[in-house]
Amino acid sequence: MEAAELRPVSLGELLDRTFTLYRSHFQLFVGIMVIPSAFAVPFNVAFALQETATLGGRLSSALALLLGAASWIVYCLAIGATTYAVSEIYLGHHPTVRGSYGKMRNRLWGIIGVVLIYALQLFGIMIIPWFTLIYVVPFFVFAYFGLMALFVRWSLGYAVSIPALLLENLSMFAAIRRGVQLTRGRKWQLFVAISLSIVIGFAGVIGPFWIAMMLSARGGPRPWWLISASAALGAVGGAITWPLLMIVLVLCYYDARIRKEAVNL
DSSP states (O other), X not given: OOOOOOSOOOHHHHHHHHHHXXXXXXXXXXXXXXXXXXXXXXXXXXXXXXXOOOTTSOOOHHHHHHHXXXXXXXXXXXXXXXXXXXXXXHTTOOXXXXXXXXXXXXXXXXXXXXXXXXXXXXXXXXXHHXXXXXXXXXXXXXXXXXXXXXXXXXXXGGTTHHHHHHHTTOOHHHHHHHHHHXXXXXXXXXXXXXXXHHHHHHHHHHHHHHHHHHHTTTSSOOOHHHHHHHHHHHHHHHHHHTHHHHHHHHHHHHHHHHHHHOTTO
């Protein structure tokens, strides 16, 4: 593939480039995402079985937590590998699944740090005020929706932090500051592109679980085979749909640098 023309793009052009990259390198992106999706299957099964009495009793919460942590770490690896793959393609190179993961050497902890900082701030911004509004001042519960809007606007500042971390070799705090700088004035485009990618991603993952719920609508615990099948199908759907989000983020990162720093010159 030839290197993409490095120029500012409109929202429509950004989405078109995203789907073009995805279609032309479908096997690469699915190959990267199938690894964390496979790790997510046992976690999803264990989590679902917490609510049932199948297989001789409930699985321990500790096991579900351990599986969830392992799945999350592998997913962080896949985020980085996908970021490198998109960047290589965008610059006219020919990345592989193995090569993309290989570039993640010594970079995993940076991604985990950025994600943890984001999660802790999310907890402080959303969860604590939620309990305050619900249990202390119920009359002001509608203010929570305003808080959600502020959170969405704030979180968009993190959108390109991981591409900045990896592609500019920054520390996690420097990457966060860099992300805020690059997204300033571009949040509407980011919001639309990211929202579309997230909707597609969740549709691929949650769809099989809705099917399983419909099949078990007669009542009673879901059989283990149905839980396992829905988890496996959800993993397949996630491997197919979630790469779109990282493609969007990397392209938004390049577009922001082109607009603010004229990197095409």
